[in-house]
Amino acid sequence: MDRRSRTKSAEGSYHHGALREALLVAAEGLIGEQGLEGFTLRECARRAGVSHGAPAHHFGDLRGLLSAFTAQSFETLDALTTRYREAAEPEPYAQLVASGVAYLDYALANRARFQLMFRSDRIDFGYPPLHAAATRVHDHLRQCVVAVLTGEARQPEDLPDAAVLARTTQAWSFVHGFATLYLDNGLFASQVGGTPARARSAYVALMLGMRDTFEGDPD
Amino acid sequence: MDRRSRTKSAEGSYHHGALREALLVAAEGLIGEQGLEGFTLRECARRAGVSHGAPAHHFGDLRGLLSAFTAQSFETLDALTTRYREAAEPEPYAQLVASGVAYLDYALANRARFQLMFRSDRIDFGYPPLHAAATRVHDHLRQCVVAVLTGEARQPEDLPDAAVLARTTQAWSFVHGFATLYLDNGLFASQVGGTPARARSAYVALMLGMRDTFEGDPD
DNA sequence: CCTTTATGTAGACATTGTCTAGTTCCAGGA
DNA sequence: TCCTGGAACTAGACAATGTCTACATAAAGG
Structure with missing residues (x-):
């Protein structure tokens, strides 16, 4: 139950397909649970099931x-x-x-x-x-x-x-x-x-x- | 010009003498310049001229x-x-x-x-x-x-x-x-x-x- | 005088954000 | 259909941070 759903692609595919939205969803959960100070880019990526460098391609x-x-x-x-x-x-x-x-x-x-x-x-x-x-x-x-x-x-x-x-x-x-x-x-x-x-x-x-x-x- | 004044003790003494106050002063300068997000415990210790572990003895x-x-x-x-x-x-x-x-x-x-x-x-x-x-x-x-x-x-x-x-x-x-x-x-x-x-x-x-x-x- | 305790140092550790180099795969022109 | 350029992603490195532990120093008080 670690990998999140990848709507456009197969489960194990290299490209996520909708990472941007997935990251925003993950951010919502994370910030809701941990608060603003506990929020972490790497944890956010983890929840979306991608590597820690991936978010940079979508948000800088x-x-x-x-x-x-x-x-x-x-x-x-x-x-x-x-x-x-x-x-x-x-x-x-x-x-x-x-x-x-x-x-x-x-x-x-x-x-x-x-x-x-x-x-x-x-x-x-x-x-x-x-x-x-x-x-x-x-x-x-x-x-x-x-x-x-x-x-x-x-x-x-x-x-x-x-x-x-x-x-x-x-x-x-x-x-x-x-x-x-x-x-x-x-x-x-x-x-x-x-x-x-x-x-x-x-x-x-x-x-x-x-x-x-x-x-x-x-x- | 790195070491700050140590009121009670000699310049190079091992113990500061008034570290607690010195750290609070350093904190004021640091937070005023860098803002809250740029504030760092280690930088604060640096400005007070002590090691990064020293503040723990006074503030936990x-x-x-x-x-x-x-x-x-x-x-x-x-x-x-x-x-x-x-x-x-x-x-x-x-x-x-x-x-x-x-x-x-x-x-x-x-x-x-x-x-x-x-x-x-x-x-x-x-x-x-x-x-x-x-x-x-x-x-x-x-x-x-x-x-x-x-x-x-x-x-x-x-x-x-x-x-x-x-x-x-x-x-x-x-x-x-x-x-x-x-x-x-x-x-x-x-x-x-x-x-x-x-x-x-x-x-x-x-x-x-x-x-x-x-x-x-x-x- | 000697020991207890407060005060500082130095290094280790896990974690973080960002950078860089290398993979994988999709899309569009030949 | 092929192939090639670029977008999307991975993996590893790096400096920096907060906290912990082991150790060094000095001050205080019996």
Whole structure:
């Protein structure tokens, strides 16, 4: 049970056929079990059933593999956010909260993987697919903020950029800090209730308490 | 210029005399230059002018050294927060903002060192001095939140714990997310203005906008 | 004074990421 | 169909790291 399935080729064939995908799958398992620090390029290759030099042909180096892996993470988060928003009320603020809950749920369900998404020392945001996917996730937040600000009285076109930026910054900082602290600070985690479900409802409650902050004062 | 100063002993003496402190100093320089990922126990020993096995006698292993180092980080942040609060208006909300600004300033001025403070995979919060110092920093925030909530109409004793916890969670999540994202997310950094000074004022502005959130609604 | 114990050294070991040289095999032009 | 170029993979080398063990030195205290 050591050799993994080789979809396109026979079991013992020299060429794998779909090594790139296999390595990304192996990476997911490995990072889920061992965490980010226990992650190893060689162990990843071992799980995919190839030699330790093979990954270089597809990803260049370790940073390349992690960057490609993280691009997938952002894509998944993007899709999750879309689903959460569709399931939520169309009302602007509900959409903003739904985006935040998606962000939080993803982080809590994929600890090490989420942490890697913001480790600029191990991934390369210059990698186009990664940059693109990360931007899409960011756009969800921004769109929601714009909708909340627009919903009141104004037209979208005369929305001051500064206002949108400020609210996006606020919303993003809050979810990100909440998720991050929950994941690697025991003090925070216990303070928030311990279980992911409690954390989730604590987050939602605080977001509802901040509603006026997002909808209010124009400048 | 390889051997570092050995305060208590002669230059070429076998025993260092103050290796523990020397290693922590070396660690500070190393982590400041190379970042957290470039940090190495052996290089740290090299800078202190001792063999690679020497640190084990004082810290056990790498995790032990980083834990002791991070305890100092929290102590420094604690002291910085005290100074910022003393320099600020005594009014409760100004105190809360001052605590946040201290947190943010420390993070921006000590990037890698700050990041290490929340890397539970590399430090051990069970190390008593670390746990104690971290708790002291947390208490600053909590004290400020209590003061803000008390200042209104109530006595401190009938402050619902849940309200204090919720506001502390909110304030902490926000600063922490803000600082963290600024440090390792280019999108966020540029959105907030690029320079630390702009980031600082953006943070303060948002905190002032959230004032009602902290002082308002009892439950 | 002498022995115990803390402090440092030196070398071994397994493991890691990357490089290089050599294999295997697929694909596309003659 | 053959054959040839290049992509995919293997195997071994290399320097570097964290930790372990055996040993050397010195300081402290009976």
